[in-house]
Amino acid sequence: MTSTCATSTVKKAATIFWSKCGSIFENLALEEWIFRRHDLDSLGEVMIAWSNTPTVVYGRHQNPFLEANTEFLSVAGIDLARRHSGGGTVFHGHGNINLSIVTTHKNHCRPRNLTWIAEALNSEFGTKITPTKRDDLVFPDGERKVSGTAARIVKGRAYHHLTLLVDEDLDLLRACLKSPFRGRVKTNATESVPAKAIGQLSQDVPGIKIDDVRDVLFQNFALQYETCNIVVVNALDESAFPGVNATEAELRSWDWRFAKSPKFTLDGSTLVENGLITSSAVRPDLAGRPFDEVLPQFHGWAASQTAPLKSDASAAGSRDT
Amino acid sequence: MLLRSLFLPSGLQFRGFHYSASLAKLVPFKLADIGEGIAEVEMKEWYVKEGDKVSQFDNICEVQSDKAAVTITSRFDGVVKNLLHDVGSIVKVGSVLVNIDTDDAVDDAPSAESPSQAESTPSTPASTPSTVTHGSTSGKAIATPAVRRIAMENNLKLSQISGTGKDGRVLKEDVLRFLGQIPPASSESTPTKPASSPVAPVTIVKGEDKVVPVRGYTRAMVKSMSESLKIPHFGYDDEIYFDQLVKLRGQLKHIGKEKGVKLSYMPIIIKATSLALSKYPILNSSIDGNFDNLIYKAAHNICLAIDTPGGLVVPNIKHCEQKTIWEIAADLNKLQEAGAKQAIKSEDLAGGTFTLSNIGAIGGTYAIPIIFPPQVAIGAIGKIQKLPRYDAHDNVYPAHVVKFSWAADHRVIDGATIARFSNLLKDYLENPALMATELR
Numbered sequence: 151m152t153s154t155c156a157t158s159t160v161k162k163a164a165t166i167f168w169s170k171c172g173s174i175f176e177n178l179a180l181e182e183w184i185f186r187r188h189d190l191d192s193l194g195e196v197m198i199a200w201s202n203t204p205t206v207v208y209g210r211h212q213n214p215f216l217e218a219n220t221e222f223l224s225v226a227g228i229d230l231a232r233r234h235s236g237g238g239t240v241f242h243g244h245g246n247i248n249l250s251i252v253t254t255h256k257n258h259c260r261p262r263n264l265t266w267i268a269e270a271l272n273s274e275f276g277t278k279i280t281p282t283k284r285d286d287l288v289f290p291d292g293e294r295k296v297s298g299t300a301a302r303i304v305k306g307r308a309y310h311h312l313t314l315l316v317d318e319d320l321d322l323l324r325a326c327l328k329s330p331f332r333g334r335v336k337t338n339a340t341e342s343v344p345a346k347a348i349g350q351l352s353q354d355v356p357g358i359k360i361d362d363v364r365d366v367l368f369q370n371f372a373l374q375y376e377t378c379n380i381v382v383v384n385a386l387d388e389s390a391f392p393g394v395n396a397t398e399a400e401l402r403s404w405d406w407r408f409a410k411s412p413k414f415t416l417d418g419s420t421l422v423e424n425g426l427i428t429s430s431a432v433r434p435d436l437a438g439r440p441f442d443e444v445l446p447q448f449h450g451w452a453a454s455q456t457a458p459l460k461s462d463a464s465a466a467g468s469r470d471t
Numbered sequence: 472m473l474l475r476s477l478f479l480p481s482g483l484q485f486r487g488f489h490y491s492a493s494l495a496k497l498v499p500f501k502l503a504d505i506g507e508g509i510a511e512v513e514m515k516e517w518y519v520k521e522g523d524k525v526s527q528f529d530n531i532c533e534v535q536s537d538k539a540a541v542t543i544t545s546r547f548d549g550v551v552k553n554l555l556h557d558v559g560s561i562v563k564v565g566s567v568l569v570n571i572d573t574d575d576a577v578d579d580a581p582s583a584e585s586p587s588q589a590e591s592t593p594s595t596p597a598s599t600p601s602t603v604t605h606g607s608t609s610g611k612a613i614a615t616p617a618v619r620r621i622a623m624e625n626n627l628k629l630s631q632i633s634g635t636g637k638d639g640r641v642l643k644e645d646v647l648r649f650l651g652q653i654p655p656a657s658s659e660s661t662p663t664k665p666a667s668s669p670v671a672p673v674t675i676v677k678g679e680d681k682v683v684p685v686r687g688y689t690r691a692m693v694k695s696m697s698e699s700l701k702i703p704h705f706g707y708d709d710e711i712y713f714d715q716l717v718k719l720r721g722q723l724k725h726i727g728k729e730k731g732v733k734l735s736y737m738p739i740i741i742k743a744t745s746l747a748l749s750k751y752p753i754l755n756s757s758i759d760g761n762f763d764n765l766i767y768k769a770a771h772n773i774c775l776a777i778d779t780p781g782g783l784v785v786p787n788i789k790h791c792e793q794k795t796i797w798e799i800a801a802d803l804n805k806l807q808e809a810g811a812k813q814a815i816k817s818e819d820l821a822g823g824t825f826t827l828s829n830i831g832a833i834g835g836t837y838a839i840p841i842i843f844p845p846q847v848a849i850g851a852i853g854k855i856q857k858l859p860r861y862d863a864h865d866n867v868y869p870a871h872v873v874k875f876s877w878a879a880d881h882r883v884i885d886g887a888t889i890a891r892f893s894n895l896l897k898d899y900l901e902n903p904a905l906m907a908t909e910l911r
């Protein structure tokens with residue numbers, strides 16, 4: 151698959167940030183800091199690599215309730231995060247490696263990145279992974295997807311980040327991403343396009359470890375540049391990355407994760423805006439409450455159920471807790 | 472709306488264009504090409520509404536093209552006239568997103584309709600409108616459009632400059648003051664003025680290289696580790712206090728002016744490194760092809776990263792062990808000038824024996840710069856930072872601190888050697904007088 155982007159013939163300097171921070175919020179905050187503040191002009195391009203504790207991450211303009219089983223996540227202690235880039239929803243834990251390639255907008259080219267990544271993996275592990283038109287990486291059957299991509303472009307800078315499933319608990323993944331509200335929600339939010347099948351490297355390369363994958367990716371990234379530094383980030387150091395902790399707090403905040411969702415209607419009868427229930431014909435008593443808190447009370451209302459007339463509202467409200 | 476007084480020579484007429492209160496230009500702000508062959512995007516969110524004041528670089532809206540979330544920022548200062556797309560609608564690249572009333576006469580934007588004033592009339596606004604930005608968006612520097620322009624023209628980021636105005640506003644004086652005080656370490660890669668240095672040409676005595684076969688313990692390590700292409704690196708880093716060097720450089724600056732040589736910190740660091748390498752020559756050695764021998768190089772050809780328009784290049788300064796600091800500075804200037812013209816010669820790129828990477832090591836706990844084979848070691852020099860430190864009397868003072876990170880080939884260099892070398896260099900740089908005592 152040929153790339154139509156500009157090819158940089160001169161290989162400059164680059165830095166690899168190897169983050170060992172455990173949570174998605176720290177890692178996304180680090181990525182945001184580097185995206186905004188790293189001096190690309192003098193220090194060159196960046197690749198950030200990390201793995202974190204089990205997390206569901208949804209895209210900037212998505213609706214978390216539609217994309218994941220949020221109740222299950224809170225019961226299972228799995229983080230739920232909204233990222234700044236577009237695209238769909240992913241699950242990642244310690245069996246997954248995340249990469250984020252930060253460059254100028256001019257040098258941003260997702261097909262080119264996916265090509266070198268696929269070639270590096272294929273030559274090292276004997277796989278035959280290929281990039282697709284939708285910027286996924288898939289096994290030769292064209293069905294099992296091992297990597298999903300998303301990107302962000304602001305003020306002449308860009309990042310391309312992707313997941314790479316190495317050896318994850320796929321049953322857990324499926325449970326997390328199965329929303330009980332599918333088919334019941336009307337919204338402008340971007341909806342994920344589920345992969346035909348979930349793939350991971352361990353399916354075709356038994357015994358493969360994250361460390362091996364990371365080494366290969368680091369080497370092949372570094373080879374593209376004249377000089378490449380590796381920086382290990384064990385914790386978000388405010389003196390090294392001023393302002394990063396505020397970014398992390400924002401990513402964890404209810405406002406960012408829930409209030410920012412585009413407005414939506416559930417079952418045609420409940421309107422949620424800015425994370426709060428504006429009105430609900432079936433549960434008017436819940437108006438003004440944050441939807442994520444009272445969500446369990448909306449189970450049992452099937453999509454086919456039409457909104458009861460105003461006179462029936464009180465009867466409906468008294469039904470259950 | 473703004474009222475402007477317009478001074479017209481008498482007898483001039485407007486060509487039928489009817490003015491209301493304002494001379495504002497209505498500029499259509501179009502969705503620029505996002506790249507990637509994208510023809511259309513979805514409008515996801517507006518950050519502004521009709522009537523809002525915007526400044527250049529303020530967020531206007533969010534659009535999305537499949538995987539890419541793109542924030543569109545304003546190219547103009549002005550007032551939002553009308554939004555042309557609803558959230559959720561499809562916007563074609565090249566179509567107009569918003570119309571903006573720009574009230575700034577000096578503007579490189581294409582204007583949709585220009586008020587038809589006679590060409591020879593200068594419009595003299597009564598006063599420059601102080602359109603201040605919404606400083607409330609997290610961490611953004613507050614400054615008027617005029618100040619932003621000065622900063623932009625000088626390739627400065629407003630966030631670098633501390634503002635002394637109200638609410639931390641960056642004023643014009645702050646920018647001008649900043650321009651007079653760019654920290655020395657960061658100006659390494661800027662091309663110097665094209666003065667040919669009157670420093671006399673150097674006579675070099677050709678030294679003898681020493682060839683040492685790789686034996687014993689080292690050889691065994693090599694055999695077991697060298698299957699992979701990776702050079703086993705290990706890192707070591709340290710903080711060096713530049714306070715004495717800052718003083719020294721201040722004292723030497725005027726001499727540099729007389730010689731026509733720009734003296735930055737790098738020539739001093741390079742010379743000190745060379746002095747330290749004389750005590751630890753194994754760090755200046757090279758591994759031969761089959762890893763049979765370590766060649767202890769007599770010449771200290773120290774490599775540096777030079778930024779050129781075509782990218783990063785790593786040439787070296789030959790025989791630093793036989794050159795004075797001035798001679799090294801002159802050579803460095805020459806390389807920087809050549810780099811700016813992309814005219815660095817291949818003999819300057821070949822033959823390096825040790826590398827000092829001054830593109831900086833930042834963040835995290837430590838940085839491991841990558842060694843250039845056949846060299847066996849490399850140092851990375853960070854930025855000068857003013858940090859609070861304790862002096863000998865337990866008083867806090869502003870110290871000039873620079874982090875040096877070293878990496879060495881673990882097959883031939885052990886940790887103690889690198890540590891001792893680093894300590895020696897630290898001594899030289901923190902006590903420059905010590906270097907004078909090494910003179911023969």
